[in-house]
Amino acid sequence: DWDRVLSYSRRIKTFSDVDYREGCPVPDMSVLESMTRSLPAGALLPHVRHLFCSSSSPLLSLLPSLIGARVSSIMIELTSCSWRFSAVQKLALPCLTSVTIVSDGGEEGQAVVTKLISDFVRCESLLRKIDVDRLNFSTLRHSSNLKHLEHLDTEVITGDLFCSREDMSVEQPFPALLTLSLRTPYPPLLAKVVEITTFPLLKQMWLYASNLSLTFDPTALLSSIGARSSSHHLTSLIIALGCNLSVLNWGEHQFRTLSALALKPLLALSNLSQMELYYPGLCPLDDAFVESMARAWPGIQKLHIECQYDITATTSPTMQSLVSLSQHCPLLVYLRLNVDATKIPSARLPAQRRALHRKFSSWEVRLAPIESAHKIATFLSAIFPRLQMVCYSSPSRKEWDEVNRLISAFAEIRADERYLIVQNGLPKDAD
Template sequence: MHHALQIDEIARCICAQISRPGPSDWCDGLPVQQYPRGSCDLSNLARTCTTLSEPSLDALWSFQGTILHLLRTMPSDLWDITIQVPRGVDVSDANSREENMSLGISPRRIVRASDWGRFAFYARRVRSFKDRHVHSETSVVYDILATKFPNGAVFPRLEIIDWASKDSQLFHHVRLFLSPGITRLHIHSNYAANFTILETLSRELPGLKNVDVSGAAPNSFTSPFVGALHDLETLIVWNLDLKAFEHLSRLPRLRYLWLMSNTPPRLSPRPKDLPCFPALRIFECESIEAAPNLLEQMGRSLVEFRLSSRSWATSPTKQVFQELYAALASSCTHSLLQEIAVDEAWHAQQINHTQIDLHAVSGDDLRQLFCFRNLVHVSLAHRIAVDLDDVVALDMARAWPRIEVLEFPCDMAQCIAPRMTLEGLYAFAEHCPLLRELSLLFDATAAKSKLASEGKQLRVSQDTLTSLDVAYSSIGTKKREWRRVAHFLCLIFPKMSKLEATQPDSSADARAWAMHRAWMQVSNKTF
C-alpha cells in the first residue's frame, strides 16, 4: 500500500469522495447529508482494508435516518422488529424508504449491559441524525435508551439533528441526542407546548449555527431562544418579537434568514454607520406588506431574495408588487443581487375577470428590476400571467445578459392573451447566451410573428438552453403552422432537450386542447 494512504487525512478524503452525499432536503441555505451513495463500496472497503477501515466506517455511519440500524447491531434475540413500507415507495432508495416506513419495535427480553458494546462502537461515528418516526410504536426504544444514557448524548459526536414528533407526548425524547458539538438543529412539532424545550436547547447547545424552528412554535418560546444564540449563520423561524429581531440584525455571521410569519416585526431606522444584517446574503419572506421595509434595512448585501404567498389572506394588487419591485431596486446593491423569486402559487384565490387589470403585473412594471445586471435566476409566479410584449422582452434580455433561469409560470384560469411573439423569444436567444431554462407565455401563431411569416434570416443560434416551458402559449393548429414553429425553435435553440406545454383542464374549450396537441407535435419534431 502506498504510504500516502496511511495518512489519516488523505484516507478520509478518499472515503468522502466515495460517499458522495446526496442532495439536501432541508432548504437552499442548509445542505444536509443524506445516505452515502457509495455505501456498498464503503462497506467493502471497511471489511477488506485495515488501514481504511476506520475512516470507511465513519463515512458509512455518519448519517442515520432512523434508530433501526443501531438496534440491529445489538444481539439478534433482543428486539422484535416489524417494518411496513407503503406500496409505490422505492425500497431501493434508503432515504425514501425510511421517510415512509412504519416501525414497530419491542424488546423480547431485558437489556443487559453486555448488549451495548457494538451499539456504542457505531454510535460514536454518527454525525447527523434525522428521526421522523418518533411515535408510540418506537417510544419503548427511547425509554430504554434513557436508562442507558441518563444524561443524553446517545451519539457523542453528533453535529446535526433533525427531529419531528408525531406524538405530543414523545417530543421530549430529543433530549437523548443533545450533544455540545451540535451546530445544526431542525425541530418541528404541531404542538406549541413541545417548544418549552427551546430554553434547554439554548443552554446545552452553545455552538448552534444553523437553526430551523418551524411548526407551531410560539413567539414566547422562539424569541428568547434566538436571542440567546450568538453564532447563527442560518435561521428559519416563524415568529419573533422586536427584541429578538434586533438581536439578529447585529449578528456578524448571519447569512441566511427565512421569516415565515406574515407579520414580522418592523425595525426602526438605524444610522448608516450601524448596518443591519451585515453578512446577510439570502432572505426569504412571507409578508409582502412588510417586505419593502425589511429590504430597506437588510437589502444592501443580499444576493438572493425570495417571497412566498403561503400566509397571504388575499391576492395583492398590482400596486403592491410595484412597491415591492421599487423597494428591491432602491434597497439592494445592483451589482450583487443574483436571484429574485416571487411565488403566488401557494395562494389559491381566483381573481374575478373584472379585476384582472387591478392585479395583472405588466412587463413595464418589471422595468424597475432591469438595473440588476448580474441576475442569474428570476422566477415571478404571479396569479395572473405577466403581460410581456416584444419590446419589454428585448429590453429584459439586454438588461439580464447573465440570466440562466427565467420563469414566468401561470395558471390557465388566470391567463391573459399573450402579446409577446416569437420576436420576443428570439431576443432571449440573441442576448442571453447563458440561459438554460425558460418558462413564459407567448403567441407563436405565424400571423403575429414577422420572423415566422416573413422568413427573416435567423442570425443567432443559442446553444445553452435545454428546457422551454410554453405553458398555455398560443400556436397555430394547422400542420404547416406548428411545423414552422418547430423549425424556428430548432434553429435558435439547437440544444433544447425538453419542451413542456401545460395540459388544459377538463373545462377547457376545443381550441385550447387543439393548441396543446400542436405543442406536443412541436416537441416531437424539435427533439
C-alpha cells in the same frame, strides 16, 4: 461496562430521537434515566454535532442530560406535543450555528407555536442558518443583528411592521446574508424590509406574499429590489404576490396593472441566472421590453413571468421576443412567457448563433393565440434546436399538440443529420 459504553458514545457525532416513532420500539426509559443520573450532564453524548429531535419523542425530556455542549446544528419537529418543547430550550448550545424547526400545525394555535420558535431563536447569537416555519416581527428584527447569519428562511405572521431603518439596532442589517426566503400575509412588509436593508452580499432573494389586496401597488417593492440589492451578487430572484390564489382564479380579481416601467428597476440586476415573477394582475409587456430583459440578463437560465394574460391586448410579446432571448441569453434553459404566436418573424439566426442554445429545452405558454403550427414549429426549431416541447394551457390545444409533434420530428431529423455528419468526419455538435 461504562468504559465500553462511553468509548462508543463519545464517537457519536449525529444523534436523532425520531427513529422511535411510527411503530418502532420505545427504549427502556428507566435504563436511560439511570444512566443519565450516574453521569454528569452531557457526558453520555459529549461530541454530538448534529441533533434531530421531535416534541413527541419519549427521549425529549432526557436530551439536556444526554447531549453535550458541542451541538452546531439542530433540527426540531414540533408536533401536537409542542408543550414539551421546553426540554429543548434547556439545552446548553453555545456552539449552535444552524437551526431548523418545522411544525405540523398540531392543536396549538399559530401564535403559540410562533412564540415557541421565536423565543428559541432569540437566545442564539452565533447562528448562520435560520430555517423555521414562522417568526414574529421582533425576532426577525433581532436576526438582522446577527453578524454571521447567511441563510434565513421563514414566514412572518404576527407583530408590528417595520417602520424605518431606525427600528433596526445596527447600521447595516443582515450584513452577511446570502439567501433570504421570506413569506408573509402582509405584502407591504416585503417592500419595507427590502427598502431599509441593503443586503450587501445577497445572492438569492425569494419573496412570497399572500392576502394581496386589490389596492396593493408592487411598484415600491420592485423599485427597492433594484435599488437596494447589490447587482454584483444577486443571481436568483423570486417574487410571488398573491401566492394563495389559484392561477385559474386570477381573472376573478381586478388587481392593479403591473407596467413594464415598474419592472424596469430589476434590469439593474445584471447577474441574474433565475428570475421568477408571479402576479395575479395584468402585466402588459412588449417585444421591446423583452429585448431589454434579454440584454440586461445575459446569464439568465430560468425566466418565468406568470401574470394574468389579456388575450385581447395589442402590445403582447410576439415570437420576435424569442429571437431576442436566443440572441442575448445563450444559457437560457427554461422560459415561461406568454406570447402572441400569430406573428412569426421571417428572419433566422445563423448557424453559429444557434449552436449556443444546446441547453434550452422547455417553453411554457398560457392562453397564447396561435395561427400556423407548422410555421411555429419550424421557427422554434430554427432558433432553439434543442427545444424538446412546449408546455401550454391554451384553447388552441390541437394546434399546440401539432407544434410539439413537429418539434419532435424535426429533432429526429437533426439527430439523423448529425449522425451522417459524424460519419463524414465533421464535428458531431453541428446543427
